[in-house]
């Protein structure tokens with residue numbers, strides 16, 4: 001851990017929230033709550049990110065919230081933030097978590113890109129369908145099933161079971177993993193077809209969830225995110 005990173009033995013953790021549009025306030029509340037559930041206390045600092053200058057290299061992590069990926073993407077382009085953001089996310093010292101629209105922005109492939117449309121940060125090896133669950137089912141709640149036993153540790157601290165309620169709002173889904181570097185974190189049974197679909201994945205320092213963990217009481221996903229940061233700082 002670099003000097004100056006400790007305040008009375010407590011790790012300082014700085015998390016940025018991309019506060020352009022969408023559900024970022026709920027993430028702030030969930031992060032504060034999750035910080036109190038960690039096994040070791042941290043000194044959590046939450047900072048807004050709306051400009052390229054605010055993407056400070058010393059910031060530990062970033063949340064790209066759910067909202068409307070097209071709106072966020074247009075904002076990033078207009079404000080020359082796309083490249084600085086891609087660069088920041090690709091720094092292995094940083095942890096990034098994209099929820100819903102955030103997942104779409106991180107993905108290397110979406111159906112829109114295939115048609116030569118909207119571009120994204122294109123950093124995570126996943127092929128995503130933007131509105132996988134259809135327009136008529138705009139929002140639903142379903143049990144999400146954890147795929148990775150290493151998650152259990154984080155989830156036990158709150159109300160862990162191997163399923164938990166997930167809120168899906170015009171949610172995307174991962175159609176395909178584009179490399180072996182991506183691990184599946186969770187799946188859901190599609191309410192329309194019953195098919196098992198991937199709704200959470202991780203590739204090194206990038207996490208994507210198709211649902212909105214900031215909208216459910218259980219803040220275990222935020223605990224998991226903060227633990228990734230703490231572990232990275234400790235190595």
Ligand SMILES: NC(=O)CC[C@H](N)C(=O)O
Pocket residue numbers: 065066067068069070099100101102104130131169170171172
């Ligand atoms: N809740 C969400 O973030 C919805 C994302 C939406 N499907 C999009 O294309 O941006």
